[in-house]
Amino acid sequence: MDVGERIQELAGRVVELRDAYYRGAPVVADAEYDAVEDELRELIAANPELAPDPNPLEQVGAPTVLHAPVRHSRPMLSLEKATRPEQVEAFFGRFPGQSVVVMPKLDGLSLALVYENGQLARAVTRGDGTTGDDVTPLVRALTDGVPARLTIPAMGDDARRSDSSGQGDGSAQGDSSAQGDGSAQGDGSGQGEAPGRVEVRGEAVMLRSTFAAYNAAHPDKPLINPRNAAAGTLRAKDPATVAERRLQFLAFDLLSEGDATDADLERALQTMGFTVAGMRHCDDAASAQAVISTIEAQRNDLDYDLDGAVLRLADRGAFAAAGTRSSSPRGALAYKFAAEEKTTVLADVVWDVGKTGKIAPVAWLEPVFVGGTTVTRATLANQEVIRARDIKIGDTVLVRRAGDVIPFVAGVLDASKRTGAERDIVPPSVCPSCEQPLTEQGNSRELFCTNVSCPAQTVRRLIHWASRAAADIDAIGGVWIERLADAGILEHPSDFYHLTAEGLLEFDRIGEVSAARMIDSIDASRQVGLRRALIGLAIPMASEGTAAKLCRAGFGSLEELVDAGVDGLVAVEDIGPKVAASLVEHLSRLRPELERLRAAGVSLDVREEDLPPVVAAGAPLAGKTVVVTGAISDPRSGEKVARPAFQRLCEKAGATIASSVSASTDFLITGADVGAAKLAKAEKLGVTVVDQAEIWQQLQAADLLTH
Numbered sequence: 038m039d040v041g042e043r044i045q046e047l048a049g050r051v052v053e054l055r056d057a058y059y060r061g062a063p064v065v066a067d068a069e070y071d072a073v074e075d076e077l078r079e080l081i082a083a084n085p086e087l088a089p090d091p092n093p094l095e096q097v098g099a100p101t102v103l104h105a106p107v108r109h110s111r112p113m114l115s116l117e118k119a120t121r122p123e124q125v126e127a128f129f130g131r132f133p134g135q136s137v138v139v140m141p142k143l144d145g146l147s148l149a150l151v152y153e154n155g156q157l158a159r160a161v162t163r164g165d166g167t168t169g170d171d172v173t174p175l176v177r178a179l180t181d182g183v184p185a186r187l188t189i190p191a192m193g194d195d196a197r198r199s200d201s202s203g204q205g206d207g208s209a210q211g212d213s214s215a216q217g218d219g220s221a222q223g224d225g226s227g228q229g230e231a232p233g234r235v236e237v238r239g240e241a242v243m244l245r246s247t248f249a250a251y252n253a254a255h256p257d258k259p260l261i262n263p264r265n266a267a268a269g270t271l272r273a274k275d276p277a278t279v280a281e282r283r284l285q286f287l288a289f290d291l292l293s294e295g296d297a298t299d300a301d302l303e304r305a306l307q308t309m310g311f312t313v314a315g316m317r318h319c320d321d322a323a324s325a326q327a328v329i330s331t332i333e334a335q336r337n338d339l340d341y342d343l344d345g346a347v348l349r350l351a352d353r354g355a356f357a358a359a360g361t362r363s364s365s366p367r368g369a370l371a372y373k374f375a376a377e378e379k380t381t382v383l384a385d386v387v388w389d390v391g392k393t394g395k396i397a398p399v400a401w402l403e404p405v406f407v408g409g410t411t412v413t414r415a416t417l418a419n420q421e422v423i424r425a426r427d428i429k430i431g432d433t434v435l436v437r438r439a440g441d442v443i444p445f446v447a448g449v450l451d452a453s454k455r456t457g458a459e460r461d462i463v464p465p466s467v468c469p470s471c472e473q474p475l476t477e478q479g480n481s482r483e484l485f486c487t488n489v490s491c492p493a494q495t496v497r498r499l500i501h502w503a504s505r506a507a508a509d510i511d512a513i514g515g516v517w518i519e520r521l522a523d524a525g526i527l528e529h530p531s532d533f534y535h536l537t538a539e540g541l542l543e544f545d546r547i548g549e550v551s552a553a554r555m556i557d558s559i560d561a562s563r564q565v566g567l568r569r570a571l572i573g574l575a576i577p578m579a580s581e582g583t584a585a586k587l588c589r590a591g592f593g594s595l596e597e598l599v600d601a602g603v604d605g606l607v608a609v610e611d612i613g614p615k616v617a618a619s620l621v622e623h624l625s626r627l628r629p630e631l632e633r634l635r636a637a638g639v640s641l642d643v644r645e646e647d648l649p650p651v652v653a654a655g656a657p658l659a660g661k662t663v664v665v666t667g668a669i670s671d672p673r674s675g676e677k678v679a680r681p682a683f684q685r686l687c688e689k690a691g692a693t694i695a696s697s698v699s700a701s702t703d704f705l706i707t708g709a710d711v712g713a714a715k716l717a718k719a720e721k722l723g724v725t726v727v728d729q730a731e732i733w734q735q736l737q738a739a740d741l742l743t744h
């Protein structure tokens with residue numbers, strides 16, 4: 038095939054793929070679509086005379102059927118893409134002296150919100166860039182972060198809620214998203230009245246938490262990914278049919294007439310009442326690159342999908358003056374991150390027996406690079422998910438590895454690729470390990486092996502006992518545990534404590550050094566204590582949090598938990614009757630094992646570190662509820678400090694630790710690299726943001742840092 042033909046073919050493919058995608062039924066993952074675009078772009082760049090006409094790369098979106106077409110005041114464009122630092126440098130080189138904002142590139146769909154005299158008049162999708170669909174009723178009903186009327190600050194409105202301690206002032210720590218506070222109202226607030234027409238553009242996304250909650254509640258009709266879910270929501274005919282699919286709007290662009298508004302994009306948007314996904318001002322390519330890296334590193338902690346970072350001139354006038362190309366503004370650049378979704382072939386499904394006897398389907402995949410690693414296994418959850426997503430062995434499936442670390446098979450994008458050779462995924466009727474019949478539980482029909490002496494479960498439980506969060510026997514890996522279990526030497530956790538170096542040396546391929554290391558590691562684990570022993574016993578429904586709470590509640594040993602009975606356990610805050618019943622049932626069953634552990638010198642008593650901290654007199658954080666975020670390090674040594682360790686110090690200083698910011702939080706204590714969303718939330722709720730340096734100082738002054 039010659040170059041001209043290849044170009045025609047690729048151009049045709051781009052049109053076809055876009056068409057499917059914008060109709061809501063993509064047939065390939067974004068990364069694969071992008072690869073087609075990239076190849077086409079390169080061929081055209083090398084052979085400009087062979088450019089197709091029309092050139093799809095110069096068009097935006099796809100000409101889909103519009104239900105209520107509305108013409109945009111100015112085209113809604115795509116963005117120029119970059120993947121290399123040189124491209125970021127070149128961008129700065131084009132605009133010497135201009136400040137640039139760097140922000141997450143959200144993976145949702147863009148919306149234009151038109152305000153007339155301060156009131157929301159219309160919400161319109163991007164469409165083909167020139168004309169979009171009017172989706173106002175859906176946006177009003179379902180989208181958070183879209184004010185019905187704009188807040189235009191009047192004169193003197195800058196007497197903001199002042200933080201009692203004054204600590205708020207020093208708290209922005211180089212994060213420009215919070216620094217606009219004092220100055221925003223200073224210059225642009227004279228106008229008490231909204232300019233005639235204001236258009237705010239931004240991204241409507243489905244939060245990952247909303248997406249997960251929806252799929253958990255509707256296993257029979259799952260959404261494939263948050264971006265597709267958001268787009269589908271705004272295609273609904275009636276808001277009532279998609280009521281549980283709430284969206285969030287995050288603003289990134291502002292067009293307004295009469296310019297009384299702030300020249301700085303972020304301040305202008307926030308002043309009007311919009312949420313911005315965190316913009317950082319950068320004056321050179323190196324600092325922009327650093328922010329891009331931070332955004333990418335924090336990607337998994339955020340509640341929304343993002344597929345890159347956007348760089349854009351911070352000054353609204355400069356951005357407008359830079360003008361546009363056929364399909365993208367010159368004053369912006371999208372830096373793309375590694376894909377979190379890819380397609381690959383589902384080679385087989387294996388049913389895996391877990392430590393609690395749950396039999397879960399595991400997808401064996403043709404290796405695929407996704408979410409930063411090569412993935413060969415992914416979870417398929419349960420048979421109900423397989424049925425609802427209509428997945429077969431041999432299918433080309435979409436694999437998602439985002440937010441959480443366990444890759445997931447999200448579904449089949451293009452069922453038309455099927456050849457007929459695909460096979461149904463058949464759940465086993467007996468346990469793959471012990472061959473005992475299985476039981477089915479719950480709406481998602483999860484399968485369980487209830488045989489207490491099932492060999493696969495035994496190995497899983499032993500591996501779990503040895504894991505880091507439990508006894509932490511780090512010198513013995515899973516392979517060894519399996520060998521020892523197969524040999525009949527290991528069955529219960531207590532058996533670890535009867536292993537000897539001589540016994541281990543009878544096995545092939547083991548030297549004296551490693552045998553001694555294994556025994557040392559087992560020895561050290563005798564100090565496991567109540568909390569970690571409870572985790573290690575893998576009681577169904579009892580989480581790591583449950584174990585921590587029981588220690589705090591004053592239980593001194595595992596035996597005391599059994600003796601307390603269900604009534605004694607439900608008396609503990611946040612311990613429900615089901616968890617309590619499960620604890621009592623399983624710990625009673627494990628009584629003989631607890632005795633064996635004790636006899637082997639294993640401590641099942643609460644450890645000092647798991648007790649509620651003794652609050653020192655004059656504790657600096659007494660009565661305060663705090664949230665800790667970001668990377669914490671000890672200023673005395675510069676050493677990284679694990680968040681739980683720092684939280685414990687705060688508790689010793691009298692604080693109550695909360696996991697997320699709410700109206701009852703007193704302080705948000707920030708370490709390095711704090712996500713802008715957290716800061717924005719704190720600010721919105723009037724929570725004082727305090728830098729870790731200040732807390733370290735207080736801890737030191739209260740003599741709490743002695744160790």
Ligand SMILES: NC(=O)c1ccc[n+]([C@@H]2O[C@H](COP(=O)([O-])OP(=O)(O)OC[C@H]3O[C@@H](n4cnc5c(N)ncnc54)[C@H](O)[C@@H]3O)[C@@H](O)[C@H]2O)c1
Binds near residue numbers: 054097147
């Ligand atoms: N899977 C498929 O078959 C298929 C087909 C077509 C397109 N796609 C995907 O759709 C996307 C391409 O669409 P595009 O070229 O129009 O979009 P783009 O990737 O060029 O980005 C432009 C869009 O980014 C969004 N955006 C998010 N955060 C932003 C911010 N902070 N500032 C400015 N814009 C921001 C806006 O909605 C804007 O319209 C790609 O991700 C592509 O992979 C997939």
Ligand SMILES: [Zn+2]
Binds near residue numbers: 473486488492
């Ligand atoms: Zn079994």
